Amino acid sequence: DAGITQSPRHKVTETGTPVTLRCHQTENHRYMYWYRQDPGHGLRLIHYSYGVKDTDKGEVSDGYSVSRSKTEDFLLTLESATSSQTSVYFCAISGSPTGELFFGEGSRLTVL
Amino acid sequence: SQQGEEDPQALSIQEGENATMNCSYKTSINNLQWYRQNSGRGLVHLILIRSNEREKHSGRLRVTLDTSKKSSSLLITASRAADTASYFCATDAGSSASKIIFGSGTRLSIRP
Numbered sequence: 001d002a003g004i005t006q007s008p009r010h011k012v013t014e015t016g017t018p019v020t021l022r023c024h025q026t027e028n029h030r031y032m033y034w035y036r037q038d039p040g041h042g043l044r045l046i047h048y049s050y051g052v053k054d055t056d057k058g059e060v061s062d063g064y065s066v067s068r069s070k071t072e073d074f075l076l077t078l079e080s081a082t083s084s085q086t087s088v089y090f091c092a093i094s095g096s097p098t099g100e101l102f103f104g105e106g107s108r109l110t111v112l
Numbered sequence: 113s114q115q116g117e118e119d120p121q122a123l124s125i126q127e128g129e130n131a132t133m134n135c136s137y138k139t140s141i142n143n144l145q146w147y148r149q150n151s152g153r154g155l156v157h158l159i160l161i162r163s164n165e166r167e168k169h170s171g172r173l174r175v176t177l178d179t180s181k182k183s184s185s186l187l188i189t190a191s192r193a194a195d196t197a198s199y200f201c202a203t204d205a206g207s208s209a210s211k212i213i214f215g216s217g218t219r220l221s222i223r224p
């Protein structure tokens with residue numbers, strides 16, 4: 001299995017609070033992704049990174065920011081969580097731009 | 113809206129039968145990938161087909177790609193109970209090769 005760890009795995013928070021999800025990899029892969037998964041929507045790309053300090057927006061980036069200060073970590077931040085951001089968040093990594101993605105086990109976030 | 117859309121949304125077949133899932137996408141691509149997700153878990157890569165390929169096989173999996181119709185199909189032959197899962201196609205966004213977009217998925221159920 002690819003060395004990819006998401007933390008926390010479960011979090012319950014209140015509307016308006018900041019939340020940061022962490023994705024950590026030990027594979028030295030260049031590409032990292034954050035997706036959210038909701039019933040009926042499959043996986044939707046939030047942000048992705050193609051190198052240290054190189055990030056770009058995905059399909060549903062509003063309300064989210066990311067940072068990648070080193071190869072192994074990709075952080076997803078919700079500056080002020082809303083109930084619509086209740087979801088399961090998946091991190092994925094890849095060694096090539098159009099190659100196979102390796103997924104983490106997901107982080108379940110509930111915003112009350 | 114999402115790049116890839118799967119059809120059907122849900123499929124229930126008898127064990128031993130073949131399962132066919134379809135994916136349509138909107139823009140030109142470099143590759144198309146298929147992934148599988150067991151309930152509550154991260155996605156697992158099944159197969160990748162390049163834009164210059166028309167068909168690819170891997171074990172009981174057969175993938176076809178028709179770039180003129182912007183569509184792909186995944187065939188699982190001789191289905192087993194363990195094939196019960198959700199299946200997703202994923203494409204790059206053409207000019208933004210590292211931007212990997214997923215469809216909404218097909219939920220496959222295998223009846224014993």
